[in-house]
Amino acid sequence: MAEPAKSSPLSELRIALPSLPLRLQEVGRFVAANDYDATTRSMRDLAAEAGADPAAFTRLAKAIGYSGWDQLRAALTEARRPSQISPFSGRAKSRRHGPNADVALVTDKLEAEGAGLLRIPAQPIADAARALHDAKRIWIAGYRSCRSVAELLNYELRLFRPEQVQLVGASGPDDLDLGAFRPGEAVIVIGFLPYTHASVRVAQAAHRAGTALIAIADSLSAPMAEGADHVLLFEAASSPGFFPSLTGAIAIAQSLAAVTFSLGGTTAKKRLETTEARLAAASTYVPEKG
Amino acid sequence: MAEPAKSSPLSELRIALPSLPLRLQEVGRFVAANDYDATTRSMRDLAAEAGADPAAFTRLAKAIGYSGWDQLRAALTEARRPSQISPFSGRAKSRRHGPNADVALVTDKLEAEGAGLLRIPAQPIADAARALHDAKRIWIAGYRSCRSVAELLNYELRLFRPEQVQLVGASGPDDLDLGAFRPGEAVIVIGFLPYTHASVRVAQAAHRAGTALIAIADSLSAPMAEGADHVLLFEAASSPGFFPSLTGAIAIAQSLAAVTFSLGGTTAKKRLETTEARLAAASTYVPEKG
DNA sequence: AAAAGCGTGCAACAAATGTTTCATGGCCGA
DNA sequence: TCGGCCATGAAACATTTGTTGCACGCTTTT
Numbered sequence: 001m002a003e004p005a006k007s008s009p010l011s012e013l014r015i016a017l018p019s020l021p022l023r024l025q026e027v028g029r030f031v032a033a034n035d036y037d038a039t040t041r042s043m044r045d046l047a048a049e050a051g052a053d054p055a056a057f058t059r060l061a062k063a064i065g066y067s068g069w070d071q072l073r074a075a076l077t078e079a080r081r082p083s084q085i086s087p088f089s090g091r092a093k094s095r096r097h098g099p100n101a102d103v104a105l106v107t108d109k110l111e112a113e114g115a116g117l118l119r120i121p122a123q124p125i126a127d128a129a130r131a132l133h134d135a136k137r138i139w140i141a142g143y144r145s146c147r148s149v150a151e152l153l154n155y156e157l158r159l160f161r162p163e164q165v166q167l168v169g170a171s172g173p174d175d176l177d178l179g180a181f182r183p184g185e186a187v188i189v190i191g192f193l194p195y196t197h198a199s200v201r202v203a204q205a206a207h208r209a210g211t212a213l214i215a216i217a218d219s220l221s222a223p224m225a226e227g228a229d230h231v232l233l234f235e236a237a238s239s240p241g242f243f244p245s246l247t248g249a250i251a252i253a254q255s256l257a258a259v260t261f262s263l264g265g266t267t268a269k270k271r272l273e274t275t276e277a278r279l280a281a282a283s284t285y286v287p288e289k290g
Numbered sequence: 291m292a293e294p295a296k297s298s299p300l301s302e303l304r305i306a307l308p309s310l311p312l313r314l315q316e317v318g319r320f321v322a323a324n325d326y327d328a329t330t331r332s333m334r335d336l337a338a339e340a341g342a343d344p345a346a347f348t349r350l351a352k353a354i355g356y357s358g359w360d361q362l363r364a365a366l367t368e369a370r371r372p373s374q375i376s377p378f379s380g381r382a383k384s385r386r387h388g389p390n391a392d393v394a395l396v397t398d399k400l401e402a403e404g405a406g407l408l409r410i411p412a413q414p415i416a417d418a419a420r421a422l423h424d425a426k427r428i429w430i431a432g433y434r435s436c437r438s439v440a441e442l443l444n445y446e447l448r449l450f451r452p453e454q455v456q457l458v459g460a461s462g463p464d465d466l467d468l469g470a471f472r473p474g475e476a477v478i479v480i481g482f483l484p485y486t487h488a489s490v491r492v493a494q495a496a497h498r499a500g501t502a503l504i505a506i507a508d509s510l511s512a513p514m515a516e517g518a519d520h521v522l523l524f525e526a527a528s529s530p531g532f533f534p535s536l537t538g539a540i541a542i543a544q545s546l547a548a549v550t551f552s553l554g555g556t557t558a559k560k561r562l563e564t565t566e567a568r569l570a571a572a573s574t575y576v577p578e579k580g
Numbered sequence: 581a582a583a584a585g586c587g588t589g590c591a592a593c594a595a596a597t598g599t600t601t602c603a604t605g606g607c608c609g610a
Numbered sequence: 611t612c613g614g615c616c617a618t619g620a621a622a623c624a625t626t627t628g629t630t631g632c633a634c635g636c637t638t639t640t
Contacts, residue, residue, distance in 0.1 A: 021617055039330055040367045043598060053619055058599060069598065077330045102416035105552060106545045110407050113541055117404035126392035145445050148540075152438035156533050194575035207308050220300055221323040223576055227308040231301070242551055242562070243446050243544060250438075250540045251403055254533060255396045261532055262395060272532070286485045286513055311587055333628060343589055348629060359628060 009075040010035060016064045024063055027056045031076075039077045043069055113247040116235045120248060122255075128230035129259035131212045132157075135186030139177065139211075141168035141202040142190035149190045149216070149249045156257040159275050160268040168202055178202065181209035189228075190253075192218035192236040192244055199224050216252055218244070232256070299365040300325060306354045314353055317346045321366075329367045333359055403537040406525045410538060412545075418520035419549035421502045422447075425476035429467065429501075431458035431492040432480035439480045439506070439539045446547040449565050450558040458492055468492065471499035479518075480543075482508035482526040482534055489514050506542055508534070522546070 010032060017028050030050040031038045037046060047054040061072035132138055138157060142150030150167060157165040168177045168187075178201065181187060187206035191199040203224035206213045215228040218236040225231045234248025261268050300322060307318050320340040321328045327336060337344040351362035422428055428447060432440030440457060447455040458467045458477075468491065471477060477496035481489040493514035496503045505518040508526040515521045524538025551558050569575065 023618065036371055042596075044596080054597090055599080055619075059617095081326055102419060102549050102552065103412045105549055106412035106415045109545050109548060110410055110412065110541060114404040114407035117400050117407070117537070120400055122393045122396040122400065125396045129392060145442060148438040148442035148445070151441065152435060152536060155435050155438070159533075196575055200576055204308070219323075220304065221319065226304055226319075228304060231304070242548060243449075245544060246442060247407070247537055247541045247544065251400060251537045254535060254537065255399050257533060258399060259392050259395055262392065286487055286490055313588065332626080334626080344627095345589075345629080349588095 008079050009072060010079065012064055020060075020063055023052065023056055024060050026050070027052050027060050028064075031057075031060070035076055035080065039073060039080055113245055116245070116248050117251050120232075120234055120252060124230055124232050125252060125255050126259055128214045128232060129256055129263060131214060131230060132186050132188075132256065132260045133263040135184065135212060136164065137182070137185040138165045139168050139181065139185065139187045139202075139206070140165070140190075141174075141188065141199060143196045143198045145244070145246060146190040146192070146199070146249065149246060149253050150188075152250065153188065153190075153253040153257060156254070157260065160261055160264060160271040162271070162275065174198060174202065178205040181206055181211050183210035185209075186212040186214060188214045188216065189224045190216040190249060191222060191224050192249075193222070195223050203228065216249055298369045299362060300369065302354055310350075310353055313342065313346055314350050316340070317342050317350050318354075321347075321350070325366055325370065329363060329370055399535075403535055406535070406538050407541050410522075410524055410542060414520055414522050415542060415545050416549055418504045418522060419546055419553060421504060421520060422476050422478075422546065422550045423553040425474065425502060426454065427472070427475040428455045429458050429471065429475065429477040429492075429496070430455070430480075431464075431478065431489060433486045433488045435534070435536060436480040436482070436489070436539065439536060439543050440478075442540065443478065443480075443543040443547060446544070447550065450551055450554060450561040452561070452565065464488060464492065468495040471496055471501050473500040475499075476502040476504060478504045478506065479514045480506040480539060481512060481514050482539075483512070485513050493518065506539055 013028055013032055017025055017032075020028060027050060030046070030052070034046070034049075037049075043057045044054045047057060057069045061067075061069040064072070066072040066075070138161070140150045140154050140157075142148075154165060154167045154170075166177070168174055171177075187202065189199050189203045189206070200223045203213060203215065203226070207227040212230075213228040214230045214232065215222065215225040216232045216234070217225050218234060219225070220231060220233065232252050234252055236244035236246070236248070261272070264271075303318055303322055307315055307322075310318060317340060320336070320342070324336070324339075327339075333347045334344045337347060348359045351357075351359045354362070356362040356365070428451070430440045430444050430447075432438075444455060444457045444460075456467070458464055461467075477492065479489050479493045479496070490513045493503060493505065493516070497517040502520075503518040504520045504522065505512065505515040506522045506524070507515050508524060509515070510521060510523065522542050524542055526534035526536070526538070551562070554561075
C-alpha cells in the first residue's frame with residue numbers, strides 16, 4: 001500500500017473515503033465540501049444540514065483514525081489556520097547563492113511587493129478619502145520609517161489644500177498639536193510593528209478629541225487602529241529582506257491623496273494649478289526641453 | 291465624526307474599544323488579535339489563554355451591541371468565511387462612474403503600480419548596492435515629493451551604518467554639503483519630472499567631486515542622471531491619478547537598502563542589532579503583547 | 581465619612597455539545 | 611430459513627458550553 005499524503009486531515013479523509021460505509025461516505029463528503037463550517041459549527045448543526053445523524057460524525061472521525069469528532073475538528077482547524085507570517089506559500093523559496101544572489105533578492109522583493117499591492121482593500125481607502133474631503137483640517141502623523149509616508153501625504157495634500165493640512169510635530173513638540181485637535185477635523189496616523197509610543201499617543205488624542213481618525217497600519221489590532229474610523233491595511237512584512245516594507249503604505253497614501261483630490265473637484269484643481277504656477281514662477285523646476 | 295466603517299464586527303469592536311472598561315479592553319484586544327481562535331475555540335479556552343475571566347467575553351459582546359458571545363462569534367465566523375466567489379475577481383475595472391468611481395480609481399491605481407514594480411530592472415539595483423557598500427560615506431538628496439524617499443533611505447541605511455550616511459541639507463544649506471563631497475563617497479539623488487534645480491545641482495556637484503553617483507529617476511534622460519554611475523529607473527507616471535507615483539521609487543529605495551545590508555554581512559547585522567537595542571531601551575516602541 | 585455606582589472575579593445555572601449505548605433492520609453465509 | 615454481523619438511527623449519558631446572579635473592592639459623590 002502506498003503511503004498516503006498524511007499532511008492534511010482532509011487528504012486522510014479523502015483517501016479513506018472509498019472504504020467506508022455508505023452513510024459515512026456521505027458525511028465524509030459533506031465535511032470535505034464544507035470544511036469551514038466543520039470547524040466553526042456544531043456537530044448537530046452539521047448533521048441537520050447534511051441530513052444525517054449526529055453520531056455519524058463521531059463515527060467518521062474514529063473511522064479515519066481520530067479519537068473523536070473533537071479531535072478531527074481540531075486538526076481541520078489547525079490546517080485552516082492562516083499562517084502568521086506570510087499569507088502565501090511562496091516564501092519558502094530557498095535562499096539562492098552564487099553571483100546572482102543579490103539580483104535574486106531584488107526580484108523576489110519586487111515581485112512580493114507588487115503582489116502585496118493587489119491585496120490592499122480599496123473600499124476603505126475610498127471611504128477614508130471622503131472623510132478627508134469632509135474634514136475642516138487634516139493632521140498627519142508618522143514616526144521613524146513611517147515619517148516618510150507622512151511627509152509624502154502631507155506634501156501631496158498641501159498641493160491642493162495648503163492651509164488645512166499639517167504634519168503633527170512639524171512646528172514644535174507633538175503635544176502642542178495634540179491639544180489642538182478638534183471635532184470636524186481628521187487625523188491620519190501611520191505605523192506598523194513595532195509601534196512607536198508617539199503614534200499611539202496621537203491616535204488616542206485624536207479619538208478623544210472626536211476627530212475622524214484614519215489609521216494606515218499593518219494590522220487591525222495595531223494599537224493606533226483602536227477607535228479608528230478607518231483602517232487602511234497593508235502588508236509590511238510581505239517581502240523578503242530585513243526591513244519592513246513601506247511600499248504598500250506609500251501606495252495607500254498616494255491613492256488616498258488621489259481620491260481626495262478627485263473629490264475636491266474643480267476647487268481642488270484650481271488650487272493645484274495655482275500652487276504649480278507659483279512653483280514654476282520660483283523656477284523650482286528645470287524647464288522642459290522643447 | 292465621519293461615518294464609521296461598520297462593515298465588519300472587528301471594526302465595530304475596534305471603534306468601541308477605547309470607551310470600554312479596562313478589563314474589557316484587554317479582552318477586546320485579545321479577540322481582535324486572535325480572531326481566528328475566537329471563531330474556533332471555546333470561550334473558556336480563550337479566557338485561559340488571555341488570562342481573563344470567561345464572563346468578560348460575554349460582557350464584551352454585550353458591550354458592543356451583541357446579545358451574547360455566541361452571536362459575536364457567529365458574526366466573526368461569517369466575516370471570516372472564505373467567499374464563494376473568487377477573492378480577486380471583485381477587482382473588476384468596470385465602473386468608471388457612479389457611486390463606485392472612487393473605488394475603481396483606487397483599484398486601477400494599485401493594479402497599475404503593482405505591475406509597474408515588476409518592470410523595474412533588478413540588476414542596476416544590485417550594482418548600485420555594491421557601490422554603496424564600498425562607499426566610505428553616503429549622501430542622499432531628494433526634494434519636494436521625493437524628499438520622503440530620501441528620508442526613508444536615509445533612515446534605513448542609518449540603522450546599520452549610522453556614522454556614514456547623511457541627508458543632503460539636513461544640517462544647513464545644501465551648499466555646505468555639496469562642498470563636502472569627496473572621492474570614495476557615494477551620492478544618491480532621487481527625482482522625476484518636473485526636475486528640481488536643487489537635485490540637479492547635487493548631481494552635478496557629486497559628479498564633479500568624483501563620487502559614485504546613483505540616480506533614482508523616471509528617465510535615462512533625466513538631468514540628474516547625466517554622468518551618473520548607476521541609474522535606477524521607475525515609472526512615475528504609470529498609474530492613473532494626478533500625482534506622479536512614488537511607489538516604484540520607494541520599492542527601489544528599500545531594495546537598495548536591503549541588498550546593501552545583505553552585503554554588509556555580520557558587521558551590518560551587529561550594528562542593526564545595537565541600534566535596535568538602543569531604540570528598545572529608550573522605550574520608543576510599544577511592547578508586544580505576550 | 582458614608583453612600584452610591586461601577587468594574588470585576590467567582591460560582592452556580594440551564595442549555596447545548598460530543599459521546600456512548602441500545603434496539604432495530606438489512607445483509608450475507610451456513 | 612436461520613444466525614451472526616454490521617450499519618444505522620434514536621435516546622440517554624456525562625461534559626462542556628455560554629450565561630447570569632452575587633459579593634467584593636475600588637472609585638466617585640454627597
